[in-house]
Amino acid sequence: MRKDVAKKIVEVLPDSLKNIASYLKNNFDKSGQDTLDNATGTIGILIKLFAQSYVDKYFENMTKDKLANYGSDMYLKASFCQIQKSLEIITDNTQQMIDAKSIVALFDDTFKLTKKSFSTEHILTIFTPQYHPIIQIVKEKFISLLKELNFQDNVIKAFQRHYNENIASTIKESFGEDDYAKHIKDTQKYILNENEAKLLSDIYKLCHIGFKDDEQLSYEETxxxxxxxxxxxxxDDSFRYSNEYEKFLQxxxxxxxxxxxxxxxxxxxxxxxxxxxxxxxxxxxxxxxxxxxxxxxxxxxxxxxxxxxxxxxxxxxxxxxxxxxxxxxxxxxxxxxxxxxxxxxxxxxxxxxxxxxxxxxxxxxxxxxxxxxxxxxxxxxxxxxxxxxxxxxxxxxxxxxxxxxxxxxxxxxxxxxxxxxxxxxxxxxxxxxxxFKAEQFNHWLLTSLKNYPKFQELTTTGFAEELIKSIQQKKNTIDIHQKLFKDKTLSVEELKRPIFSYMIFQLIINNVDFSHIGKIGIYLSFLNLLTKEAKHINDKHYETNLEDEIIYRNILHAIASLWMYQKEQSQQGVLRKSDICRVLDGKTSNESDREILERYKKEGVTEIQFLSHSYFGEQKDCLHFQHQSFAEILLAEYYLKVFIKYALDKTPDIDEARSKLMLGEPTDQTVSFFKELIRLLKETVSTEITPMVIEKRKLLFPLMASLAHEKHNVLFSDKLYYKWFEPIANNDIKSSRIYPKQILENWAIDEDALEKIIVLAKEILDAKTTILSAKSLPANALFNNELTVFHNKSLSDIPTDIDKWLSLVLGNILETDIVKKQFFNSRLSSPENLFEMIRNWNYSKKWSAPFWAHEYFNGMQMKNTNQIDLQFLNFSNINFSHSHLQKLDISNAFVENVKFNHCEFENITLTSSNLINAKFDNISILGERFQIGFAQIGYGIFIPNTLANCLLNMSRYEENTTRYSSYIHCGSLTIFLNSKIRTFKIINEIFNTLSGLLEFGLKKNYFTIDEIKSWFKYEKKEDKEKFEALIDTLNK
Missing domain, CATH: 3.40.50 (Rossmann fold)
Known part of the structure; x- marks a missing residue:
């Protein structure tokens, strides 16, 4: 039955809406100069356009049939009457006068509702007054008109509130008391409790897809x-290679x-x-x-x-x-x-x-x-x-x-x-x-382009031009998904993400070539586009210039840093506009929220459209990022900005730089973006200025330029301003939207600047102090504030050393080159600090290190003279390869999947540790001993006792010879490989851990291949054959 109601409304509403809109427009046109003479401003014209006398006259002929089609005409009448009533209580605060003809033309456009685009899928058959589908549709269309006419949000909300509060009485008035009573009786089963109706209406509207109110993007089934x-x-690292594409589709x-x-x-x-x-x-x-x-x-x-x-x-x-x-x-x-x-x-x-x-x-x-x-x-x-x-x-x-x-x-x-x-x-x-599946990626992108209102007007180049032409010619022969994968623009994993489909769609319709710039390039191009297209709420015809874009980027970086801090403080990234202004100030003040918002309003900060639309959703005076990845890439830019600013300062303030990085624990995706930004920065440093280098510099231009512009910027770099940015600061950026060629060619960062950034990362890692992100107060134990009281946090909950972890990532990406045997970590004056970072992470996270930092412990050169006690800690998955490690006690520790390849060991203890899947390829052992007894190399399997004793004494181990140290061993000296571990994978894992240690011992003549084989016994002959075949490879 409800479907019949919906069907009837869908049948009558488009024509009814069209007829009343035409009637009102014609009456307005006929009234001509009289209307204009008596109308004051945009609201005055709208009140005349929606005059109740016109509406009443239009509906006069329907008085006898008010209940037809479930009272649809009366709901339509009430919705138009209420528009006029609600208009009378709001004030006109538009910044520019719009002529009557333009307003009427906009009205005519806005109130079109075609049967093709309007179906029963678009409405809920709720007859609770405020949520009746006709009331909802007319209200939404009029609010859309107000937005087109540049009314401020607070005025629109005032209109909306008055409309909602009074529509019920207007509906009753339109029907008349007797007819309304009959109507309520006829539709009782469609009337819900008002609160329930509001909830269901809001939940139904969740089907809208798009970052902007006027976007209507299609949904692909999940x-x-x-x-x-x-x-x-x-x-998931599968399907990385082009020859695996068909397997991926299967x-x-x-x-x-x-x-x-x-x-x-x-x-x-x-x-x-x-x-x-x-x-x-x-x-x-x-x-x-x-x-x-x-x-x-x-x-x-x-x-x-x-x-x-x-x-x-x-x-x-x-x-x-x-x-x-x-x-x-x-x-x-x-x-x-x-x-x-x-x-x-x-x-x-x-x-x-x-x-x-x-x-x-x-x-x-x-x-x-x-x-x-x-x-x-x-x-x-x-x-x-x-x-x-x-x-x-x-x-x-x-x-x-x-x-x-x-x-x-x-x-x-x-x-x-x-x-x-x-x-x-x-x-x-x-x-x-x-x-998205591959076919969904293609279908969504093609459908979105075909449905784009200005599709026929698009101007594109490169791959996008080829794609647009194929659609226009109705060929649709281009497999976009396959092309982007095989051209290495995006990986299979990235192509699965609908967010990338949306970004590519936006880049195509804005003529941005994305085909050779990869994931980070697509994200940066999209962010740059959003900033470029930002509009002022009060003037949608205002076009941003280059200086605006740069200032907006500074605001965005401030917001992203606040998002990270609020997230760490369990505030779920809720961003109060007043707090954003305080971040821009870089200090606290005695101003109330209202006072600081008013001050910044005069500077235009709270009146920029992108603050509440393209990037953000808004509720009251709070913002939230439309998609978390927007916050994450902006935060990654902020981190890089901190390193560049303080590295280039004449006298770098290391502690201040560290403080700017200590906002909380970044998400994995933030650090992924950060890594890609670092690589991109490195690739922009070149004496050979090729078109590709210029394109990469364009991607980083907004970030670099934001460093060199002082407005809303606590990270202003005077070095970048005077060395690089000043030639364009006064004229070029105020009159153009194009990145100036001269400063793309004379780039902000050269090899000397990169070196300074690397040195800053090194200085942060060598710092002896620890900074914690927590609110605290000093307290007395004796007389001089000897104590610190942490508020709402236990010490173990506070993520430590984020400044150092980010520095470790940055320094290694910029300098480490394993092929050239060049290691950032070899610069460190206090490499033992890296082990303190591991210790602290163990205490706060019960894990070895952030997974995004595991690979960056290569090339350490330890110089410590005292033993460092690291017992019982977790070191899993860390890569210490190419390091000189000395005087470390890592006994009883979790060392699973750790890489020690090409390491030099001096006075190292790994006794009783879990070494499952640890790697020791091409190691050197210096000094008198290497303690590894009772270490686990498989679940329930320990390192061969003879091997451990040989490494302990750094010589052949002769049993019953008292001049040698030895491990006390209970039970059999041989290792029994039984059927429970006979799968080749597990046997291989055991051998992988042992192989490097065995190769070292063989080179030193501590034992022979046959002696190694004697250390093992087997339940099955096939296990023996497999394992001994692996041992035989040690001779080759």
Whole structure:
């Protein structure tokens, strides 16, 4: 029945809207000069255009048939009458006068609604007055008109508020009391509680895709697959080579719709409730987790409205976790519903619905520590206490990026889906959101281009031109996905991400050539484009010049740094405009929020369109990034900016530079962007100025120029200004939008500047002090503030040495060249500081190091004279290759997957440590001994005792000779390789750990091949043959 109502509204509304719009326009045109003489400003003209006398006259002939088509004409009348009433209470604050003809033309354009673009899929059949589909559509179209006419947001909100508060009485007035009573009786089953209607209406609107209000991008169904929980933090490096492309396409055929996997999970539950079940959907950045959850929520909301049955969706983004009480009796979700919608879910009218709680962005809920995540999930789970006797089948789905501290535990703890392996063992799974398949990537991009309103006017070059022509000629023969992969523009993993599809779409329609610039180039080009296209809220015809772009970039860097700090303080990256202004000041002041906003308003900072649209969503006086990756790449730029500024200062302030870097623990993706920016910076330094070098310099120009512009910039570099930027500072950047050729050719950074940046990184790593990101106060133990009190933090929760970790990454990328045996770490005066960083990370994160820093411990040259005690620490996955290591006690430690290739060891202890998969290829051992006894080389398998004794004595080991030191060994001296470890992979892992140590001993004649073979016994002949074949390779 509801579908019939929707169908009838869809049939009549486009024509009805067109007819009344034409009628009002014609009446306005006829009134001519009289209207203009009596109208004051834009609002005056609009009031005359929507005059109630015109509206009443139009609907006079329909008085006898008010109830036809479910009262559609009366809702249309009420919506237009209310426009005029609400216009009368707002003030005209547009900055420029628009003539009446232009306003009428805009009105005519805005109120067009074609049957082709308007279907039953676009409306909810709710007859609650404010949420009736006709009321919603007319209101939205008029608000769109106000935006086109450059009305300020506060005026539009005032109009909207008055419209919403008064539309119910206007509807009743339009029907007349008797007819309205009949209408209510006829449509009673379509009228929802007002709060429920608002919630369902908002959830339905989540289907909108696009960063801008006027974008209507299409949705490609979300595909996914089950993955073992143990692989949740594993990276996917498969399909890197062009000859594997067909295999990749075949793999995509096995994917399943994400909604089907959701159904499979809940249908597989054999217990009589879902009280303890949580389904997790995981994917890293830009793969469409949020889009999927929002589309799913919107679809379920529409189904619920149409049928009155099924699951009632509640969507909540944990980015807003800090805005609600997590300690409410029924948790964060109940408080959100009560706060935003006045819904008390525990009341009978709401309690007994079937709910599906769709919880987005666990990784944006605040600190990604195990205790913090535990608190968030416990608060979410409280909603299952609604009524454990009668409300037993409500569902919870949570999405997140992967993260290391605590996620895997919760995936396992909440009854995951199980799939049996070949041996019949049940393996717990999570839903892995895949992103775009190749065919979806192509389809979405082509569809978006075809539907682009100005498609026929596009001017493009290069690959984009070829693509546009193929669409115009209706050939569609270009496989965009395959071309971008084979040309190495983007990897398969990057092409899966819808965020890249969107960026490429934007770059094409703005004639930016992206075909040879790679991932970082696409991101930078997109950011540069957004900044270039920024418009002032009060003047949409204002065009930014180059100076504006540079100033905007400084503001964006300040906002990104605030986002990181707020995220670290469990504020979920919520950005108050007043705090943004304080960051731009670089200091605190006694100004209230209102005072500081007013001061900055005069400078235009709070009135820039991009602050609330292209980059950001806005709620009240708070902003949030539309996509977290925007914050991450801007933060990466900010980090690089800090290094460049302080490196080039005449007298670098090392402590100040370190302080600017200590905002909190950056996300993995932030550091990935940071690494790519460093490589890009290095590639711009060249004496040979080729077209490719110029293109790379263009990508970094906004970042470099922002350093050299003083406005809104606490990282201003006078060195860059006077050496590089001054020639264009006064004229070129104020009158042009083109990057000046002279400063692209005479680039800001040369080899000397790179060297200074490397030296700064070295000085930060050599610093003896530690900076912590925490609010604190001094306190007395005796008389002189000997103590520091940390607020709202325990010391172990504070991520330490972020300044040093970032310096380690930067220095190694800029200088280390393994082929040339050139190592940044060899510069360090205090390489032992790197081990202190590992120790501190162990204490705060229970892990060896950030995974993005594991590869940067190459080439250390230790000079310490005292033994360094590193017992019981975790060193997993670190690469110490090409280092000279001395006087380190790493006994009883976790040294799994560590690389010691080409290392020199002097007085090193690895006794009783876990060395599984550790590598010792081409090592040298100096000094008298190398202690490695009882070290584990496989699960339950220890290093051969004879080998350990030989290395302990640095000579052949003769048993029963007292002049040698030896390890006490209980049980057999031989290692038994039984059937449980007979798979070649495990045998190979054991050999990989031993091979470098054995090769060293063979070179020193400590033992022979045959003696090595005698150290092992086997359960199966085939195991012996395999392992001894590996031992025989040591002779070659």
């Amino acid at each position: 595909f996914a697959e089950w993955k073992p929980i143990e692989k949740v933090n594993a990276s 793999k995509e055929k096995a994917l399943t719709l994400a909604e089907s996997l959701v159904d499979s999970y809940f249908e597989s539950i054999t217990t009589d409730n879902t009280l303890l079940n949580i389904l997790f959907a995981i994917a890293d950045f830009g793969k469409g987790k949020t889009i999927f959850l929002r589309q799913y929520a919107s679809k379920l909301a529409k189904q619920y409205v149409e049928t009155g049955e099924g699951y009632f969706p509640i969507y909540f983004n944990l980015r807003n976790y800090g805005s609600y009480s997590s300690s409410a009796t029924l948790g964060i979700i109940a408080d959100y519903l009560a706060t935003d919608y006045g819904i008390k879910i525990e009341e009978d009218s709401f309690k007994y619905k079937k709910y599906i709680f769709l919880i987005d962005s666990l990784d944006e809920s605040g600190e990604l520590t195990k205790p913090a995540i535990e608190k968030v999930i416990e608060s979410i789970k409280c909603i299952q206490n609604l009524d454990k006797e009668k409300c037993r089948y409500n569902r919870i789905i949570i999405t997140s990026r992967p993260f290391s501290d605590g996620l895997e535990y919760h995936l396992r703890a909440h009854k995951p889906y199980q799939i049996k392996n070949k041996e019949g063992t049940e393996i717990p799974q999570y839903i892995s959101i895949y992103g």
